[in-house]
Amino acid sequence: MNDSSAAAERSYDDFYACFDSPLANAIRREVYGRDIGQHSCVLTEELEDDSQLLRLSHSSRLLDLGCGPGGPLCFVMGLTGCRAIGLDLSTEAIASATARARILGLQERITLRVADLDEALDIEARSFDSAISLDVVLHLRDRSQAFGEIARVLVPGGRFLFTDAGVITGAVSNEEIRLRSLHGHTQFVSPGLNERMLASAGLRLLDQVDRTGSLLEVSSRRQAVRLAHRAELESHEGVEGFDRQQLYLETVCALSRRKAVARVMYVAECESATL
Numbered sequence: 001m002n003d004s005s006a007a008a009e010r011s012y013d014d015f016y017a018c019f020d021s022p023l024a025n026a027i028r029r030e031v032y033g034r035d036i037g038q039h040s041c042v043l044t045e046e047l048e049d050d051s052q053l054l055r056l057s058h059s060s061r062l063l064d065l066g067c068g069p070g071g072p073l074c075f076v077m078g079l080t081g082c083r084a085i086g087l088d089l090s091t092e093a094i095a096s097a098t099a100r101a102r103i104l105g106l107q108e109r110i111t112l113r114v115a116d117l118d119e120a121l122d123i124e125a126r127s128f129d130s131a132i133s134l135d136v137v138l139h140l141r142d143r144s145q146a147f148g149e150i151a152r153v154l155v156p157g158g159r160f161l162f163t164d165a166g167v168i169t170g171a172v173s174n175e176e177i178r179l180r181s182l183h184g185h186t187q188f189v190s191p192g193l194n195e196r197m198l199a200s201a202g203l204r205l206l207d208q209v210d211r212t213g214s215l216l217e218v219s220s221r222r223q224a225v226r227l228a229h230r231a232e233l234e235s236h237e238g239v240e241g242f243d244r245q246q247l248y249l250e251t252v253c254a255l256s257r258r259k260a261v262a263r264v265m266y267v268a269e270c271e272s273a274t275l
């Protein structure tokens, strides 16, 4: 694991260590309305619609790259009946995802493993019908390598759906970049880069949708809900830690409102030429 990956793990592990506490559950319910155990800007209603793009059935195999505590993955499994593998760098995330899958009775159909997506995937070629990666790619050091790996493990015609919350669409200061990069290694990219890298990996872009609205909605609600729970959160995070998170959320909201950084959902299909 490289230094950047280690930094991302520490940062997310801090959240995941108490992800299933009564306070964290209450905050997520207030933020998302329908809390499915996501640690991202994924709105449950959006995921419900987007998962149809994956054309999953009971016999499909789904790969979640950067599954976190497994909420979105378990939700899609519940909707479609598919089998799945979830990978994440964080051991705390995988522990939480494993507990969630057990509670939901999905343990027979899911495998959850710690893995670094900056390295080659320990997965056989052409073994998945679809892949998702929700709000993860901005933490990777070499997304072209990751896209190549995804193309390798998907069957021809298999679909890959991901969100990138780091597409630069306006002027951003160095201070904003610093504040926005709180969760470890963070890469911001120009519009068109994901599209070009998907194409070079043999993943044909089918659609892309601006989802900055969800980012703004979730982040502004999270900021307000956290403020309402300030005293309890400060006792866990410390005064400085609490302020740092609030400033991070404030920066995300400001960048989204003035359309300086976009969150985009992409869906692509694996071309048979990659075989």
Ligand SMILES: C[S@@+](CC[C@H](N)C(=O)[O-])C[C@H]1O[C@@H](n2cnc3c(N)ncnc32)[C@H](O)[C@@H]1O
Pocket (backbone or CB within 6 Å): 005, 008, 009, 012, 037, 038, 039, 040, 041, 042, 065, 066, 067, 068, 069, 070, 071, 072, 087, 088, 089, 090, 093, 115, 116, 117, 118, 133, 134, 135, 136, 139, 140
């Ligand atoms: C914003 S969270 C999203 C989690 C999940 N996809 C969800 O929607 O709830 C980003 C996740 O990416 C994971 N991550 C960051 N860098 C990674 C890497 N190099 N390899 C694997 N996972 C990574 C983090 O541990 C974290 O769980």
